[in-house]
Amino acid sequence: MRAVLALESVSKVYRHGDGSVAALDHVSLEVAPGDFVVITGRSGSGKTTLLAVSGGLTRPDAGRVRVDGVDLWSLTDDRRTALRAEKLGFVFQFASLVPTLTVLENVLLPTAFLPARRTIGARARALELLERVGLSDKVGSYPWQLSGGQQKRVAVARALLGRPALLLADEPTGDLDEETEADIVDLFRTCNAAGTAVLMVTHNTQLAAQATRHLRMSRGRLHEAGDAEARSRPA
């Protein structure tokens, strides 16, 4: 089966002043359609950069990034944006909702970028997703009327609206209590079973244990979790 995401020896170096940080150091990764991949690792190890590069938001210095077989950086900006809208869902570390739109309007936002055939039934699906994340009573509220955790849940619903081939999620349960966290993970599992591959960054090792694959980032490199060599290396 074709990988929904394939990274081939991807590197990204950030330069500041006279120093530089190798946020990604020759990272290779394949995510298959049924995968639920969890990435853990220390702060600053490169996890967010990995998601940004995977989603075509940050251009790598070297290597290749393919989404559903298409090389992201061989596309024009417009085509890359269209591919992102069609194939990917994002949950960022910060919810990044549009403050002037209601909760329902925020969840429906991706329909503006989707082909018409993909927007049929969008409103019903948005309401269903909002119910799944426990926000049925907040449909008409504005983001500033919500707590940080509630805003994060709106972002989760928005990311799943278009039934993306791949969900990229950065600490999606970071500000949530345990019960809500369990609901979100359950929702991800349902969507995963329905065909959405998941690549998720978390600090929660319990969550990691439930994934189909658990990878660890360490100083810009990706290891299978349980790789003793990576664990014993000094930070």
Ligand SMILES: Nc1ncnc2c1ncn2[C@@H]1O[C@H](COP(=O)(O)OP(=O)(O)OP(=O)(O)O)[C@@H](O)[C@H]1O
């Ligand atoms: N835009 C940037 N400019 C300069 N350096 C950056 C930039 N973004 C990230 N870095 C550096 O790259 C490294 C990896 O950062 P990244 O945000 O990917 O780590 P992370 O594992 O997601 O961390 P956290 O768990 O704290 O979110 C860090 O050393 C960080 O300081």
